[in-house]
Amino acid sequence: HSVAYGLISYQTAYLKAHYPVQLMAALFNGSVNNQDNIINYISECKSMGIKVLPPDLNLSSKIFTVEPTEFRISDITLEHFERDFSNSKQLGETFHQDLLEPLRKSLKRLKNMDFKDETEFLKIIAKNTEAENELNQTFLLNSDSTFASWLRCEARVEVIRFGLNAVKNVGGKAVDAILKVRSEHGELKDFMEFMKKVNLNEVNRRMLETLVKCGAFDSIHENRAQLFAVLDNALHLAQEFQRAEDPSQDSLFSLMDAGDAKATETLLEFPEVRNWSKRERLKQEKESLGFYVSGHPLDSYSSEMKLLATTTDKLKEGIHAEKNKISLVGIIVNNTVRLNQSNAKFAIATVEDTRGTLEFPVFATVYEKDGELLESDEPLLISGRVNYRDDEVGMFVDNIRRLSEIRETEARSMSIKINSDPLSQETISLIRSTLQKYSGEKPFTFLVQAPDATSVTITPEERINFSSALIEELEELLPLQTLEFSYSSKNKLH
Template sequence: GRRVARNAPKYEHAIRFGLGAIKGVGEAAVEAILKERATNGAFTDVFDFASRMLESGALNRATLEALIQAGAFDSLHPNRAQLISGLDVILGYAQSVVRAKASGQNSLFESAAQEEITIVKPALPAVDDLSTSEKLALERELLGVYLSDHPVRPYARVLAGKTVPIAHAAEREGSTITIGGIITSVQTRVSKKNGSRMAMLTLEDLSGSIRVMVFSNVYEQYREIIQKDRVVLVRGKVQTSEFGNRNGEGSGTVEFRADAIELAPEPSSVDDAPQVYIRVPRCHLDQLRQLRQVLEHHAGEAVVRFEVVVAGARRIVEVPQRITPSPAALERVRQMLPQAQIRLENVPSQAS
């Protein structure tokens, strides 16, 4: 992550994100922050940061706001909403400190340090923090990437059971599949011929991103769903792009042509989904292949997880296929894996 309070050498084995990558924070401001930190030590809190940087002449309201929204102060103050709401309070305190130091330097009887001690740090507004989705949206806007987390992560189980990972889409060129993820951008175009509207989306999951073409007939049907920051499932065909930008860039790349779009089920509803646990002491590869055919033949909404023992430790492996846990399907599994123990969760009694 990006931090104003710490020096880089301690984190040589970690992924760091430079302050200069934050939109609205100029190179001069970054250099001033690094110089101040190297000269006078780490910043102790946001008030200390604001007063020291304001004194150096390298801080304004827009820069401080961008740093807060990007999460640069999370290690010092994790409630970003409180800092955003308290911008005027923070800057007011910093101005008071700067004035006090200037006054102290001109006095024969008191030092700047003594003057500074008398300035009490004000309380920040009592507000709830931003939601995770709000934080991630700001990170995407200011950094160009999701940094502290990914908005699709809570939907991982939903997507695993219903979609092909975007990173594997190229392998399915020409096929009709379902992909899913968060819409990170929406661009619309209006036809000069008939005034119809189409859209180009960027869809991103945990594995990658892809351009999605939504032509006019599909766009009109699903336009209410097509909104930035929504997590959706998109049914369509993988194809090679025929279109590029104005400079001809982007043509020949893999893209997705949408036929149908729906909102992804909320993660909370997946927690209540029916689940089938199959515990097996051992299993041969040919049995797994046959079992996959059984799961595909009895496709449904129940999550299937295998409990296996590897090197003396019990592991749970979730498979991408989902099943309808009917008596016939479960009996077929027992026939293939006589030693298997099957446990059902959130499954109506008549299904077992």
């Protein structure tokens, strides 16, 4: 029995070390009906640097799948290079031992750099490899070479794509109808063309609404707010078109001449509305999928999660002792209000963080002063004491506060981390004007990552106010960057 468990543990550890994306995709597929596991796996993927992408009508299968996106030399790539290239005889006659060391140095030099195109990737490796003779260059640049095949396997960056079967309200027959359109007509490029071709007896408005909310149409039409606004009109036009195609049915188009019918059948005008904000997109994703995928409302509070709180999974693992003072950063996802024997209100609430969920009571004294916060969908800091009962872990809550208010009043400084991708002049101007609009008394810095892996810190003289409005505007301007906040030691984890 112990040997069997030991073997499974060894096999799982090997897969996690060498094939982490494939392992996590398998775990997702085995836990489709377990929300806590899915939440935990999404967070685990984030910590491992694995992207989990939302459903996509052009790319998703029925189940969670692995798909390549780009190329990157990682520590695992370098380990596998030593493993696979130590015996050059296994790699064919075109590989020579004198190329091994220059190639090793080249790969180390290019570590953690991203490359979208395979041909360009091979050219840069060749350029960085101290090899001049024509044979070696042919070996490096030839897309059919053993080395190129090895790179496709070991250096490609893979992501996990959400499966359509895991989308709420979208049944198996609807998924089959969507995949049938894709297999018969190839890549879908126009929303109305998809509507005309899909079997509307299997795909109804509620399903389409859910697919829009979770971002499944983003590769066709990125503005979800526009798609949501025209769903009824699109469905009506598509139904009329399909009736016109059916010789046994009369439709609006049968009353027109051929030219007018052709011009009208696909007329779908999108209103001039802005796309949903990041917060609204995430809210709609949660509603349609059951969990956040493209991001999480708590991503904006990564500093607070690290410095001020523990997590639900650590609490459930028993890391914290009975009566220990702790805090959780999370969002209330369920709240039931009741009356105690004195007719005072108390609540049974469930909080969700990036690692799972936890149910806990909020007794009358705390509910009286903080109960209204349980009805909001804002990120909260919930403080209390650890409680164990019948092998179940929970907490007695002492205090509930809005994280945005804690940040605005108690954060000492903010650091805006900018990666090595250059920002446009327009974006820089917008950042400057946004920061000036929220002037205050708190210092901030820019930490700019240079292409050579060094960084530069810039500390402006201006001071700002860490309001939630400022943070939301900065996150819209800099969706790929990170905002970090510092706190004094008295605020740290408790």
